[in-house]
Amino acid sequence: MDPGVTAMETILVLLHTESDGTLARSALETLGVARALGMPFSVGLAGADVQAAADSIAACGATRFIGVGGAEFAPSRYSTDAAAAEALARAAGATVILAPATSRWNRVMPGVAHRLGGRADTHATGVSADGSLRVTRWYYRQRMEAVIERAHRPWAILVEGGCGEALTGAAGTASVETIAVEAQSRTEVEGLQSPKTGQQTIRPDAELLFVTGAGWSKNQADGKPHVEEAERLILGFLDATQASLGSSKSLVDLSGEGQAVLGFLSHLNQIGQTGATPRHRKGLATCCHGEEPHVVGWRFVTERRAVNLDANCGWARGKADVVYVADAFEVMAQVNALLR
Numbered sequence: 001m002d003p004g005v006t007a008m009e010t011i012l013v014l015l016h017t018e019s020d021g022t023l024a025r026s027a028l029e030t031l032g033v034a035r036a037l038g039m040p041f042s043v044g045l046a047g048a049d050v051q052a053a054a055d056s057i058a059a060c061g062a063t064r065f066i067g068v069g070g071a072e073f074a075p076s077r078y079s080t081d082a083a084a085a086e087a088l089a090r091a092a093g094a095t096v097i098l099a100p101a102t103s104r105w106n107r108v109m110p111g112v113a114h115r116l117g118g119r120a121d122t123h124a125t126g127v128s129a130d131g132s133l134r135v136t137r138w139y140y141r142q143r144m145e146a147v148i149e150r151a152h153r154p155w156a157i158l159v160e161g162g163c164g165e166a167l168t169g170a171a172g173t174a175s176v177e178t179i180a181v182e183a184q185s186r187t188e189v190e191g192l193q194s195p196k197t198g199q200q201t202i203r204p205d206a207e208l209l210f211v212t213g214a215g216w217s218k219n220q221a222d223g224k225p226h227v228e229e230a231e232r233l234i235l236g237f238l239d240a241t242q243a244s245l246g247s248s249k250s251l252v253d254l255s256g257e258g259q260a261v262l263g264f265l266s267h268l269n270q271i272g273q274t275g276a277t278p279r280h281r282k283g284l285a286t287c288c289h290g291e292e293p294h295v296v297g298w299r300f301v302t303e304r305r306a307v308n309l310d311a312n313c314g315w316a317r318g319k320a321d322v323v324y325v326a327d328a329f330e331v332m333a334q335v336n337a338l339l340r
């Protein structure tokens with residue numbers, strides 16, 4: 001077959017349920033991506049009980065629903081996740097597997113593709129089928145965009161969150177064919193340990209990304225740092241807006257070294273070349289200089305604003321739509337007061 005020829009594709013949308021049995025937004029986005037291809041597809045579901053999830057997308061246009069269910073498929077665990085994904089792909093006879101790039105599927109799909117004798121591509125930001133199947137993804141920390149095709153099948157494609165329209169209004173009653181899988185695992189999941197932040201501050205679905213920079217920890221006009229006040233202002237704003245919290249590398253590095261800085265930050269919050277590249281509609285940077293290795297992580301943030309004391313900061317040089325030259329402590333205190 002020529003590279004990327006689609007005529008004979010058998011597409012499987014591979015999803016897992018969340019702990020409450022629902023499907024995450026990224027799963028619905030991947031379904032949206034599959035539908036937009038305009039080709040028949042089936043849906044494969046894995047989880048403790050997949051019926052409710054299948055019902056929530058019964059009218060998505062899938063030709064077939066297949067499921068692997070049972071308590072052993074509830075937690076994220078390599079052996080059981082990989083076994084479920086492999087069984088579903090085989091049952092569907094899939095030549096193309098579209099899966100949301102969740103931590104669960106990201107971890108197992110390259111291995112599953114190997115078991116199936118296939119190939120896997122991660123971080124897909126777009127999938128199209130105009131005569132041939134093509135995947136769009138970025139390279140070199142989001143600096144170069146490439147469009148790729150593959151002749152090899154099966155082809156597992158992990159679709160990044162925030163890159164497609166989430167499917168809505170497709171609830172109904174789905175008839176799910178159960179696929180039996182013998183789940184053997186030496187790994188027992190005892191529970192979940194969250195990062196040391198102790199507070200959930202990363203919210204990929206939030207409208208707004210709020211970014212904190214090292215300025216929050218630096219000496220201010222009175223010659224002293226005001227870290228406790230910074231914590232109060234930042235957490236107050238996050239509480240009121242449910243924004244997602246990002247940070248510059250400088251600030252999370254300070255936290256990592258155990259210095260008395262914002263205790264709720266970890267490296268997971270870092271945005272940039274060596275951090276995350278989130279896809280929020282709006283972003284507000286505070287006390288952050290706006291250097292290139294940081295701003296490259298803002299690639300997909302549509303509307304950017306920054307608060308900085310320095311009128312010559314990086315944001316002011318074409319990297320933000322609006323820069324407020326002001327003291328972020330004063331600005332955020334006022335903003336929080338207005339929000340209250």
Ligand SMILES: Cc1cc2nc3c(=O)[nH]c(=O)nc-3n(C[C@H](O)[C@H](O)[C@H](O)COP(=O)(O)OP(=O)(O)OC[C@H]3O[C@@H](n4cnc5c(N)ncnc54)[C@H](O)[C@@H]3O)c2cc1C
Nearest residue numbers: 213214215248249250272273274275287289293294309328
């Ligand atoms: C290979 C490499 C990879 C890197 N990867 C990343 C990355 O992934 N992410 C990342 O963030 N960085 C990365 N960096 C580091 C990056 O180059 C910068 O050093 C870092 O982003 C600077 O962080 P900052 O802007 O918070 O701190 P600073 O540069 O110290 O800036 C602090 C800012 O706070 C402002 N400020 C202080 N007080 C106030 C106040 N009261 N009100 C308003 N503003 C105030 C100051 O004017 C200043 O602009 C990388 C560097 C290298 C070499």
